[in-house]
Amino acid sequence: MHMTQSYVIIGDGIAGSSAAETLREEAPESDITVITDEGEALYNRILIKEFAKGKLPEAPISIHEEDWYAEREIDLALNTHVTEIDPDAHTIHTHESDTYEYDKLLVATGGTPTQLPVDNSDADGIHHFWTFQDARNIAEHAERADTGAVVGAGLLGIDLAAICGAQDIDANYFMRGNRWWRYALSEEGAEIIHDGLREKGVTPVFDSGVDAFVTDDDGKVTATVTPDGEEHDSDFVGVAIGLDFNVEVLQGTGVETDDGVVVDEYMQTNVDDIYAAGDLTRFYDTILNDHGQNGSWGSAKEQGQVAAKNMVADGESEAFRWVSSYSITHFDFPFLSFGHPTLGDNHIERKYSDTEWRRLALKDGKIIGGVLIGDLAPQSAFKQLVREERDVSGQTDVLLEEEVDLEELEAPQKEQ
Ligand SMILES: Cc1cc2nc3c(=O)[nH]c(=O)nc-3n(C[C@H](O)[C@H](O)[C@H](O)COP(=O)(O)OP(=O)(O)OC[C@H]3O[C@@H](n4cnc5c(N)ncnc54)[C@H](O)[C@@H]3O)c2cc1C
Known part of the structure; x- marks a missing residue:
């Protein structure tokens, strides 16, 4: 050496x-x-x-x-x-x-960011979002755009939708399936997000997608074609499909x-x-x-x-052990996903009010991730349970109580 x-x-x-x-x-x-x-x-x-x-x-x-x-x-x-x-x-x-x-x-x-494999997907006015330079291009265009389309019902797509809302672009948000982030949210939870989008002037369009883009003679996008053959005006497009x-x-x-x-x-x-x-x-x-x-x-x-x-x-000195979190601050209510909310063999959830909802993903009786909408207070308790790899099977009621008290959970089983 x-x-x-x-x-x-x-x-x-x-x-x-x-x-x-x-x-x-x-x-x-x-x-x-x-x-x-x-x-x-x-x-x-x-x-x-x-x-x-x-x-x-x-x-x-x-x-x-x-x-x-x-x-x-x-x-x-x-x-x-x-x-x-x-x-x-x-x-x-x-x-x-x-x-x-x-x-x-x-x-x-x-x-x-992955490009959509459809006609004209590299036209002027179609944005992918990863770098600061992308953000500058998006801001400059969004300020003068009137109509918009967003594709990609995940954590980055919703940023593009929120940008349309904030920049007064009249936008459609095209999604596969019947809801936003269907791998992590049920219909009941997603409905809170859909209402939040509508309040910003963004229209969620379900069971949809994009088959092609229409461009003008200068190569600028003017419309988005959905699988039913409909053309939707869109001089601003955001794509976030992965x-x-x-x-x-x-x-x-x-x-x-x-x-x-x-x-x-x-x-x-x-x-x-x-x-x-x-x-x-x-x-x-x-x-x-x-x-x-x-x-x-x-x-x-x-x-x-x-x-x-x-x-x-030059060796194995420290292992990565981490419960991640990802929050969204576009709406009047907070949103947080943590751990691996899209994985697991069992999911439990509850709605508390029009803007409060919770879902936990469990694997082999242990919490591995979840989504909190409206009330983020229990996040530290849940993350602690994930880190401890605590078996919480059969204790749904305690986990879904509005205020989570870890002391109400049964003590962890001791190894024999
Ligand atoms: C719009 C947006 C919003 C986000 N919001 C959140 C959020 O709210 N919360 C959250 O937790 N995360 C969020 N994320 C995700 C988060 O930003 C990423 O998880 C994180 O930045 C990843 O960091 P990284 O260093 O792994 O990769 P990157 O930040 O992608 O860095 C990789 C770098 O490598 C460079 N590079 C690639 N190939 C080469 C090469 N061959 N030679 C030289 N350089 C190369 C790239 O240009 C880039 O600069 C968001 C991401 C985006 C785009």
Whole structure:
């Protein structure tokens, strides 16, 4: 091993950036390089929707100025796309044919929004939403658009719908099935969200989708065609049907991928000295006791830190163990999903009022995730139960009481 370790990180999102920060703390003498193909250093991806809504200026969204890296003697390469990794030579190559050597490499390249496989899906005025630059384009267009269409009934689609609402665009929100985020919400819970959307001037359209887009002579989108052949005026379109993980850089490396990069709980891939962290991982979840995925800010940050500690230790020093949460603040009522709300073999739920509802996902009698609408107070109790892997079978009534008192739960069974 060399005296000075070289750490290279691909991606300056929250996973890559938090890894760089941890590496510097844990290995003060090491060489650290962060490479990103974006033109700006880490910013708060969670807040770019507020900018696109027209509710927040640019400044508070930026997290790190370039000075932040210089002060920590971290080399930052902006506008640099990594094209190839050579695991035998321990080198990576960039689009400008630069080569970097690494002792340990972290791949934290996140994902790219999936395009709709329909005619004209790349027309002017059709937006995907991932970067700050996307948010600037969306804000600029949304301010002058009148009619809109949004596709993708998940956590990112609803941001685009809320942007239409905030920017006074008269929009349809086309969804497959009969409700928003049908994998995590029942009809009763989703109805609260649908009412919230309608109040913002966004119309949910169920059992629908998009078959094509109509464009004018300048190639600008003018209408959205639904499967029933109807044309709906839309000079602004938002598409959020999923993420394609940025794994092409791993081609030929032997790193195992399976709709994401497969890592263990230490963020190690199957190839020596290559780690991965953030949205793109299919990580071993020590709570689920299975591989899982998680697209959320807090989880990506934690994975970056855990990866960095294990890279410095050159071993399995810290395992990733985390209950994620993801909140939505577009409506008059709060919304929070935590853990793995779309998984599980049993689900329990209750509605408390027109804007209060709760659903818990259980696996083998243990809570693994859930969705809270209206009242988020029980979140810490539920997260504690997830972390403790507590068997709560048969105790639905206590879990669904408006105020959750963990002391009312039966004591955990002692191992024999
Ligand atoms: C609009 C929006 C709203 C969101 N809201 C929430 C929320 O409310 N709560 C929440 O928890 N999460 C939210 N998320 C999700 C959250 O932002 C992500 O989970 C998190 O940012 C993932 O971080 P990451 O570092 O894994 O990946 P990313 O942030 O995607 O970073 C990866 C970086 O790698 C770069 N890159 C990719 N390939 C290469 C390459 N070959 N060479 C060089 N660079 C490369 C990319 O350009 C990118 O900068 C939201 C996301 C979006 C887009």
